[in-house]
Amino acid sequence: MKRIPVIGGGLVVWIALLLVTPAMGVQTSPPSSPPPGASAPAPDSPAPMTDIHDIQPPVSVGIDAPWLVPVLLALAAAAILAVGWWFWKKRNKDRAIETIVPELPPEMTAMQALDAISDVRRLDGKTFYFRLSAILRQYVFGRFAVGAPEMTTEEFMPCIDRMNMDKYLAQRLRALCRAMDPVKFGGDTVVEKQMETDLFFAREFVRKTTPTTDPGNSNGNGEPTQALPQSVS
Numbered sequence: 001m002k003r004i005p006v007i008g009g010g011l012v013v014w015i016a017l018l019l020v021t022p023a024m025g026v027q028t029s030p031p032s033s034p035p036p037g038a039s040a041p042a043p044d045s046p047a048p049m050t051d052i053h054d055i056q057p058p059v060s061v062g063i064d065a066p067w068l069v070p071v072l073l074a075l076a077a078a079a080i081l082a083v084g085w086w087f088w089k090k091r092n093k094d095r096a097i098e099t100i101v102p103e104l105p106p107e108m109t110a111m112q113a114l115d116a117i118s119d120v121r122r123l124d125g126k127t128f129y130f131r132l133s134a135i136l137r138q139y140v141f142g143r144f145a146v147g148a149p150e151m152t153t154e155e156f157m158p159c160i161d162r163m164n165m166d167k168y169l170a171q172r173l174r175a176l177c178r179a180m181d182p183v184k185f186g187g188d189t190v191v192e193k194q195m196e197t198d199l200f201f202a203r204e205f206v207r208k209t210t211p212t213t214d215p216g217n218s219n220g221n222g223e224p225t226q227a228l229p230q231s232v233s
Contacts, residue, residue: 106142107210110135114202125190129180132202136173139206153177165209172201 104112113135120128137148137156144163148156156177160170176198182188 106139107206109142110139110206111203113138114199114206118199120192120195120199123195125183125195126187128195129183129190129198132198133177133180133184136176136202136205143209153181169205169208173205176201 113131117123117128117131117135123131134149137151140146140148140163146156146159146163148159151159157174160174163170179198183190
């Protein structure tokens with residue numbers, strides 16, 4: 001009867017040791033070592049914050065079109081050209097106003113042009129008659145207001161009869177116009193003597209169809225009147 005308490009007490013102690021030993025093993029287990037290469041956290045260091053982020057770089061909110069720069073350069077170039085053109089035009093206009101010359105009367109223009117072809121030896125027949133024809137037709141246009149420069153010879157012939165001139169001059173002018181065409185367009189040859197004769201007639205035609213002022217005649221306002229060329233006998 002005395003052994004029962006001993007056995008019972010030992011059993012209680014053994015059960016208590018079984019319960020306490022696992023708990024002590026968990027508490028007294030050595031800390032696990034950190035992996036190689038990893039630095040141990042500093043003692044008492046605060047835990048890293050995960051709710052705060054770095055400031056993001058600024059974001060452009062303007063117009064980022066690749067064609068904007070070329071368009072601006074083209075507009076600037078166009079503006080510069082427009083200003084330059086305006087100055088150039090203004091300068092030329094001012095210069096034209098400064099150098100304007102009163103228009104010469106048709107007889108003076110014709111005589112100067114005839115003087116330029118007076119040396120018939122330096123001109124071939126085709127060139128001479130092309131220039132002589134142009135001079136006479138331009139004079140007729142300025143004197144009689146007939147569009148001779150744009151007319152063919154056949155169109156010009158009837159206009160000669162309607163111009164206020166001596167019949168002899170009209171007949172000689174028609175003959176000269178018809179004689180010039182084969183040389184101008186057909187390649188016919190002509191001697192220098194004939195060229196000199198035709199040049200002389202051109203001067204005579206201009207001189208005798210130029211109105212002259214007769215000081216002895218005047219109208220009611222005291223202004224001199226223009227006398228038409230006299231008929232050639």
